[in-house]
Amino acid sequence: MDGFQVNFTEAMCLGASLALSGICYYVYRKSQTTVDELNNAPHFIIDGTLRDVLKVTPQAYLQYAVIEGVVKPEGEPLKSDFHKEISGVLQKFVLREHRLVWNSFLRRWTDDERVLHERVNATPFLLVGSDETEVKVLRPLQASGMHMEVIHEKFHQVNYGFTDLVGQFLSGQKPKGQLEIEEILKVGTTLTGVGELILNTDGTLILQPPSNGSEYFLSIADFDTLQGEKQNEAVCWKTLAVAFALAGAAVLVWVGLRHYRRLQVRWEQEKERREFERLQAEAPRLPAPADPGAGNDNHTENVCVICLSQPRDCILLNCGHVCCCYTCYQALPQRKCPICRQEISRVVPIYHT
Ligand SMILES: [Zn+2]
Ligand SMILES: [Zn+2]
Helix, strand or coil: CCCCCCCHHHHHHHHHHHHHHHHHHHHHHHHHHHHHHHHHCCEEECCHHHHHHHHHCHHHEEEEEEEEEEEEECCCCEECCCCCCCEEEEEEEEEEEEEEEEECCCCEEEEEEEEEEEEEEECCEEEECCCCCEEEECCHHHCECCCCEEEEEEEEECCCCHHHHHHHHHHCEEEEEEEEEEEEEECCCEEEEEEEEEECCCCCEEEECCCCCCCCEEECCCHHHHHHHHHHHHHHHHHHHHHHHHHHHHHHHHHHHHHHHHHHHHHHHHHHHHHHHHHHHHCCCCCCCCCCCCCCCCHHHHECCCCCCCECCEEEECCCCCCCCHHHHHHCCCCECCCCCCECCEEEECCCC
C-alpha cells in the first residue's frame, strides 16, 4: 500500500494557505494585544490633579495611559506651504507620480505610482488641558493613528505632444500626472494621546512611546473611534487567519478524499481477486493447460492477448470474452474488455473441460 500522496500544486496551495494563515494569526494576536491594552489603559484629564496622581505612582510614571488635550507649539509653529493662514506642529508633504506602465505579461497598461518627494517637519509641542496644565509630547513621528489632516491635495495633469507619445511607446511608461498632498497637525486641534506618561523631576509632564513596546497613538479622532478602529482591524486579521486555515483544511480534505477513493478501488480489487481464487479453487481439477511456450499449435489461441506469456484464465462478463490472464485483467486502466470495449461487470475463472 503506498502512502498519502500530495502533488506539487496541492503542496504549494497547502503551504501557502498555512503560511498566510500563520502570518494573519500573528498580526491578529498583535492587534488583539493592542486592543486589550487600550481597553485596560486608564484615562486622565489634563489638569493639576494629573501631577498629584503621578507623584504617588511608583517611579512617577504610568506605562500606558490615555489623555486628551489641545495642541500648542512650544516655540514657533510650522506654516503651511499652500495655506499661509494655517499653522501646525507636524507637517508632511508628499509628491507622488501617477503613471501607466506597460505590463508585457498581461499585455496591457497598468496603473502605477511612485513617491517622487516626501518631507516631514516637526516642532516640539504640548497638549494643554482645561486649566492650562501642559503635557509635552515626545517623538510624535513614531506614533500610529490618524493625527494629521489633509489641507492641500492637487493633481497636475501632464500634457504631451506627438514626440512624447513615441517616447512613451518605446519606454513603456506613460506619465499621467503628479499629485501633491500636504497634511498638517493644526495648532488648536484636540488630540488623543495613548502612551507612557511621566512626571519629570523638574515637574514637567511628558507623553512618550511606551518603553515596553506597546503601540504609541496620537489621534485627532476621539478614543472610542480609535479603539473601534483597532478592534475592527483585529477582527479583519482574525477572519483572514480563519479563512486561510479553512483553505488549507479544504486542500487536506481534497487530498484525503482522493487517497480514500484510491484505497476503495484497491479494496474492491482485492475482494475480486479473493473471489476469483475461491472460484478457481472450487473448479474441477483437470490437467494443466499446455505450456504456452512449447510451440503448440494452440499457443496463440490460449495465450493472453496483453502479456503474450500467461495462459488466458478468466472470462470477462457480460461480453464473455476469454482473452487475457487475471494479472493483466487487474492491470487494465479501465474496466473495459480489451476486445469489444464493453464494460466488465464481473470476472470468473475459466473451467477447462
Ligand atoms: Zn496476461
Ligand atoms: Zn468483450
